[in-house]
Amino acid sequence: MPRNPRRPRPPARRALIAGVLTVALTAVGASAWALDRYVIEHVEISDVSAYEASLSATPTSDATTGSTTSSSTSDAVVTATSYESDGAAITISTVTTGTGSSTVTYYVADVVLSDATSLRSAFAQDAFGLNITENTSDIAADNGAVFAINGDYYGFRDTGIVIRDGVVYRDEGAREGLAFYRDGTVEVYDETTTTAAQLVADGVWNTLSFGPALLEGGQVVDGIDSVEVDTNVGNHSIQGAQPRTAVGVIDSNHLVFVVVDGRSPGYSAGVTMTGLAEIMQGLGATTAYNIDGGGSSTMYFDGEVVNNPLGKGQERGTSDILYIAG
CATH class of the missing domain: 1.20.5 (Single alpha-helices involved in coiled-coils or other helix-helix interfaces)
Structure with a gap:
């Protein structure tokens, strides 16, 4: 059938x-x-140290350490440690404000540079490219840093102007950046209106590409609590009370760096973008700029991580740091 x-x-x-x-x-x-x-990982330059050495010299310095002091007010408890070298005078302060779930702990580095080029940058694994990460403390130790903070996590994105130690690594203007000049001035600028080559020609030593600007002319910038830095896949909101890292300008060659711990109620809840701006304003900054925060927020000093990332004492890898050699 x-x-x-x-x-x-x-x-x-x-x-x-x-x-x-x-x-x-x-x-x-x-x-x-x-x-x-x-x-x-996508490595574009595998030996950044050799690459930069072929283009510019690396400064050296002799260091001496200072003392530690503590003080308190009705609003805050402050502990400070001082350090001096040929490259910079650094005072690290720990500040705790508020009580209970509103407690905020942040760390301030008041830095007076003897020369603007004493503030340097370094990349994770001494390599430039996408998705290359390493802990801030490890990058700092590899580069003989006495002080360091996490950078702008340039390796998460493929846009922005990236100039580090006077060398151009990327020229894809996309947002509001921060430029450090060789003469000690620092300014917020629009990346889309210039080029990396022009910035270097104008004397730019380092750039950061994150944002937003927090202070302009000493005043808190309007609307900063609703800014989104990135809109690409994997972006996380930067709104609300969060761990933060920021750079502020007090005067020529006089900078202030702040790292705020967060997401740890009872220890440190973190701050909003406006709260961060107000901290910078209270420190006397006239210009201030937000950089990568969250789990990346890390301050390193004299061989140790001085803050407590996410209240766990555990760093999250990042792609770059700003540092001062010891």
């Missing part, structure tokens, strides 16, 4: 199967793209 011929699949069923396969393949492709873009 002859077998029944195979019945053709209904068009709707074939379409459904094709649709499922298409979605599956698309999901696989999207996952592969996301891994490639945000996880897998």
Whole structure:
């Protein structure tokens, strides 16, 4: 008896199967793209130290340490440690304000540079590219730093102007940046209106590409609590009370760096962007700029991490630091 011929699949069923396969393949492709873009390391320059050494000299300094003092007011408890070298005079202060779930702990580095080029930058694993990370303390130790903070996490994005130690690494203007000049001035600028080559020609030594600007002319910038730095895949909101890192300008070659711990109720809740601006304003800064925060917020001094990242004492890898050599 002859077998029944195979019945053709209904068009709707074939379409459904094709649709499922298409979605599956698309999901696989999207996952592969996301891994490639945000996880897998892409090294563009594998030996940054050698690369920069071929273009500029590295300054050296002799250091001496100072003393530690403590004080308190009705609003805050402050502990300070001083350090002096040929490159900079540094005072590190720990400030605790508030009580209970409103407690905020932050760390201030008041830095007077003898020369603007004493403030240097270093990359994770001494390499430039995407998704290359290392703990702030490890990058600092590798570069003989006495003081360091996390940078702008340039390796998370492929846009922005990246100039470090006078060397151009990226020229993709996209946002509001911060420029450190060789003459000691620091200013917020619009990356989309210039080029990296022009900035170097104008005397720029380092740039940061994150934001937003917190203070302009000593005044808190309007609307900073609603700013989004990135809109790409993997971006997290920077609104609300968060751990923070910021750079402020008091005068020529006189800077203030702040790291705020957060997401640890009872120890430190973190601050809003406006709260961070107000801290910088209270320290006497006239210009201030927000850089990468959250779990990246780290301050390193004299061989140790002085803050408590996320209340766990555990650093999160980042792509770069700003530092002063010991």
